[in-house]
Amino acid sequence: MKVILSELAGFCYGVRRAIDTVLQVSESNEKSIYTLGPLIHNPQVIEMLESKGIKSVKEISEIPANSIIIMPSHGVARTIMENAKKLNLEIIDLTCPFVSKVHRQAENLYNQGYQVVVLGDKGHTELKGIMSVAGENAISVENIDELSQHTISNKVGIVAQTTQTIDDYQKLVYAISGIAHEVRAYNTICHATSDRQKSALKLAESVDIMLVVGGRNSANTRRLTEICIEYGVPTFHVEVSDEIQDEWFAGKSSVGVTAGASTPDWIINQVVDRISAISEV
Numbered sequence: 001m002k003v004i005l006s007e008l009a010g011f012c013y014g015v016r017r018a019i020d021t022v023l024q025v026s027e028s029n030e031k032s033i034y035t036l037g038p039l040i041h042n043p044q045v046i047e048m049l050e051s052k053g054i055k056s057v058k059e060i061s062e063i064p065a066n067s068i069i070i071m072p073s074h075g076v077a078r079t080i081m082e083n084a085k086k087l088n089l090e091i092i093d094l095t096c097p098f099v100s101k102v103h104r105q106a107e108n109l110y111n112q113g114y115q116v117v118v119l120g121d122k123g124h125t126e127l128k129g130i131m132s133v134a135g136e137n138a139i140s141v142e143n144i145d146e147l148s149q150h151t152i153s154n155k156v157g158i159v160a161q162t163t164q165t166i167d168d169y170q171k172l173v174y175a176i177s178g179i180a181h182e183v184r185a186y187n188t189i190c191h192a193t194s195d196r197q198k199s200a201l202k203l204a205e206s207v208d209i210m211l212v213v214g215g216r217n218s219a220n221t222r223r224l225t226e227i228c229i230e231y232g233v234p235t236f237h238v239e240v241s242d243e244i245q246d247e248w249f250a251g252k253s254s255v256g257v258t259a260g261a262s263t264p265d266w267i268i269n270q271v272v273d274r275i276s277a278i279s280e281v
Contacts, residue, residue, distance in 0.1 A: 001249060003275050004206075004207060005268070006203045006258035006259075007199050009199070009259040010260075011265070013192060014190075015040050015096075015261055018040060022070055026052055031066065032064060033068045035049070036071055037056060042218060044267055065089070068091075069091055072095070073095060102188040106134040106159050107133040107134070109157030110134055110138065113155060114156060116138040117138070118131060118138065118141075119158070119161060119164050120160065121161060122140065137153070144172055147175055152180055156176050156182070158183065158186065159186050160189050163190070164193075165194075165227070193220050193261065196224065197223065197224060200227055207233065207254040208253055209234045209236075209252050210234070210236070210255075211235075211236050211237075211271060213259040214260030233256075240267060240270065244274050249278055249279070255275055257271060259271075
């Protein structure tokens with residue numbers, strides 16, 4: 001059985017930057033280090049950081065004075081950053097530059113009088129951060145069907161959570177263009193995300209089965225899974241190699257493997273090794 005790893009899989013720039021920075025800070029600093037929420041959406045990486053004394057907390061109030069607070073790669077709401085600055089904490093902001101760009105564009109649209117519509121996953125940390133700067137009349141939707149639940153103004157600005165698909169974004173722009181008189185749309189989908197999606201789809205077209213590796217709380221990993229399933233190839237989403245089941249590969253001659261932007265190389269390699277071991281039995 002042939003095992004093919006997608007050309008683009010695993011850590012993106014923003015995630016690698018965040019991990020490397022936190023590890024460097026922990027090695028050169030005696031202060032206690034806390035991340036506000038998970039640094040990235042991968043449980044195994046979070047466990048690794050905790051083993052090095054880097055703890056994740058839900059609220060700033062849980063962090064003792066004179067500690068270091070790490071803002072996660074997905075960004076945080078503006079009020080959270082403002083509250084952190086009022087406390088006696090050393091702040092290290094590791095918001096991905098692409099996410100910061102979405103914040104700036106959403107805020108600019110609001111300041112120019114546009115109602116901001118954000119394509120994003122409800123409850124996601126990144127979406128909360130974007131909405132915090134998008135103005136009081138901003139709305140978020142997961143798909144175009146949700147537009148009917150909201151009042152859309154005549155002047156609309158559109159942005160997207162960085163992990164969305166270009167297909168869903170284009171559908172949203174088209175739908176709003178049929179409602180509003182003036183539309184300004186910014187494609188804020190991270191190129192690393194869209195490139196991984198294209199690479200995964202290309203691989204799915206040439207194999208018998210796809211495995212997508214990454215945290216179940218990772219939006220971009222879930223999106224890769226959805227793309228492969230929509231194409232029609234049997235697809236399984238796993239966090240670690242122990243979840244792989246031998247029967248998935250019965251009668252299969254080729255397996256494609258891709259991974260979300262928050263999945264470390266060592267987990268991807270373990271999955272590839274596990275599949276290879278099954279194929280040799």
